[in-house]
Every structure is written in structure tokens, then in C-alpha cells.
Amino acid sequence: MANQWQVRRLAGALGAEITGVDLTAATATDIEQVKELLLQHQVVFFPGQSMSPEQHVEFGHNFGELEDHPNLKNPFTDHPYIFELAATRGGVADEWHTDITFQEQPSIMSILHMVKCPEFGGDTMWTNLNQAFAELSLPMQQLCEGTTALHDAAPHSRPDQMAIHPVVRVHPETGAKALYVNEHFTRRIVEMNATESRVVLDYLTEWVKNPRFTVRYHWTPGTIALWDNRCTQHFVLNDFEGERVIQRVTVMGDHVEAAAEPMAQPWVREGRKSATSRHDRQMRQFLRSRDNAAEG
Numbered sequence: 001m002a003n004q005w006q007v008r009r010l011a012g013a014l015g016a017e018i019t020g021v022d023l024t025a026a027t028a029t030d031i032e033q034v035k036e037l038l039l040q041h042q043v044v045f046f047p048g049q050s051m052s053p054e055q056h057v058e059f060g061h062n063f064g065e066l067e068d069h070p071n072l073k074n075p076f077t078d079h080p081y082i083f084e085l086a087a088t089r090g091g092v093a094d095e096w097h098t099d100i101t102f103q104e105q106p107s108i109m110s111i112l113h114m115v116k117c118p119e120f121g122g123d124t125m126w127t128n129l130n131q132a133f134a135e136l137s138l139p140m141q142q143l144c145e146g147t148t149a150l151h152d153a154a155p156h157s158r159p160d161q162m163a164i165h166p167v168v169r170v171h172p173e174t175g176a177k178a179l180y181v182n183e184h185f186t187r188r189i190v191e192m193n194a195t196e197s198r199v200v201l202d203y204l205t206e207w208v209k210n211p212r213f214t215v216r217y218h219w220t221p222g223t224i225a226l227w228d229n230r231c232t233q234h235f236v237l238n239d240f241e242g243e244r245v246i247q248r249v250t251v252m253g254d255h256v257e258a259a260a261e262p263m264a265q266p267w268v269r270e271g272r273k274s275a276t277s278r279h280d281r282q283m284r285q286f287l288r289s290r291d292n293a294a295e296g
């Protein structure tokens with residue numbers, strides 16, 4: 001590395017802390033280096049940056065198209081492209097997730113500015129979804145590669161916002177396969193019946209939490225973190241008193257590439273409707289609207 005950056009790896013699975021750089025003065029070469037470090041470590045932290053919202057957004061533009069949060073409103077800051085969470089307004093993301101997977105083209109990466117945080121508690125964890133996939137048994141890998149899953153925005157009271165993505169995706173830059181289901185937004189394995197889907201999804205969304213796949217970061221105010229949504233999930237520890245405020249810019253436009261074709265058609269319940277048909281209603285509605293849209 002030609003410059004004076006210090007890179008400290010934080011865990012076996014993923015994560016690095018980087019010092020010796022001022023991101024508000026980043027050159028094109030610096031940005032390329034940040035991108036390389038992100039591919040290598042999946043989540044990177046730059047403490048002591050303290051960007052203004054304008055600087056944060058400007059920095060974000062180096063990585064692609066930005067988008068405001070589609071559903072959630074900011075508590076304090078009124079800035080296009082900044083998404084803000086404050087603990088006093090219920091803004092603690094304490095369920096494992098990848099950002100915005102209920103959209104057809106979800107987020108490529110997110111850039112978080114830790115504005116205010118408690119002295120202790122409120123750490124965030126990330127998990128490496130490439131490793132989570134690689135360490136599944138071969139039969140389980142094959143099952144996952146041959147299936148797709150329905151995601152929705154029910155946590156934002158918008159279950160009508162849905163997308164289907166492969167359960168295993170291929171990273172467009174590294175080529176690595178990632179397990180792409182999360183407990184916050186993923187509802188149903190499309191090719192399985194509701195009971196099977198529940199069991200498999202419960203298993204996979206627990207599996208990704210294996211501590212060996214994770215890194216846990218303790219924040220200081222002014223830290224900038226970047227994470228790759230194509231191969232990670234994250235989770236905030238809700239174990240603190242007082243205020244914690246984050247601002248995020250979100251780089252959009254991800255094209256989710258499947259590792260393989262689905263091994264079966266979407267599951268359709270045979271026979272007459274019954275009390276249990278309700279478990280299939282949401283998926284049926286989504287498939288119908290998708291088919292109608294395809295027919296024009």
C-alpha cells in the first residue's frame with residue numbers, strides 16, 4: 001500500500017479497521033483502495049471521520065446511485081439520501097438483515113456515520129454470508145442453490161412490497177456464493193410448501209448467526225463504516241441506555257445473480273382451499289402479479 005493507511009483485521013471471518021486517512025479528502029485512488037479493502041474484508045470501519053451530511057452524501061456518490069429509505073422517515077435530519085435511525089424513536093435494528101432485500105434491485109452497499117453512541121453497548125455485528133454458505137453440508141448447499149425465496153417489507157408495515165431472490169447468489173466481483181436469506185425480510189421458500197419452508201428458513205437464518213462467521217464492532221462517534229450487502233448481514237445489540245443516532249447513505253442498483261436455476265416450479269397447493277391455504281396467500285398473490293406484469 002503506497003500511502004500511510006493502517007489496516008487492522010478484526011476477526012477471522014470479516015471486518016477491518018482502517019486509520020491514517022481522511023475520507024473527506026479522498027482522491028480517486030483512495031476510493032479505489034476503499035473498494036478493494038471492502039471486497040477483501042466485507043465491512044470496513046474508519047474511526048474519527050465526523051462527516052457533515054453533505055460530505056457523507058458526496059462520499060457515497062463515489063460508489064454508485066444513492067436512494068433515500070423507501071419506507072422509513074428520519075427523526076431529525078431532513079436530507080435527501082440520508083437515512084437516520086435514533087434509539088429514542090425505536091431506531092435499533094436488532095434483527096439480522098441485509099438492507100432492503102424486499103426490492104427487486106436491493107442495496108449494493110451501505111455507508112454508515114455513527115453520529116452519537118453510548119459509551120458502552122450498542123455494538124453492531126456483521127456475518128459473512130460466503131462463509132455461511134461454504135460451511136453448509138453438500139446436500140444443504142444443493143437444496144439452497146436450487147431454490148428461491150420471497151422477501152417483503154412487513155417490518156415496515158408494507159408486506160405488499162415484495163421481491164423473489166435466489167437463496168444462493170453469486171457476488172458479481174468476487175464470484176463467491178452467498179446465502180441470501182435473512183430473518184427480517186425473508187418470508188418463504190418459493191419451491192417448498194409452507195411447513196418445509198418454515199423449517200428450512202428457521203435453520204438457515206439461525207445458521208448465519210454462528211459466532212465464527214461474525215465480527216462485532218464497538219463504536220466511537222464519528223466512525224464511518226461501509227459494508228457490502230451482497231455478502232453480509234448485520235444486527236445491532238439492543239443493550240444500552242441513552243441515545244444512539246446513526247445516519248446512513250445507501251448505494252442502490254444491485255442485480256442479484258443466482259448460483260443456479262430453481263430445481264422446481266413455485267409450490268402450489270393441490271386440491272380445494274382449506275384453513276391452511278392462508279399460508280400460501282401472499283406467495284400466490286406475488287406470483288400472480290408478477291405473471292400479469294410479464295404478460296403486459
Ligand SMILES: O=C(O)CCC(=O)C(=O)O
Pocket residue numbers: 085093099110112123124234235236246248
Ligand atoms: O445502527 C447500526 O449500527 C446499523 C443500522 C442498520 O441496521 C442499518 O442501517 O440497516
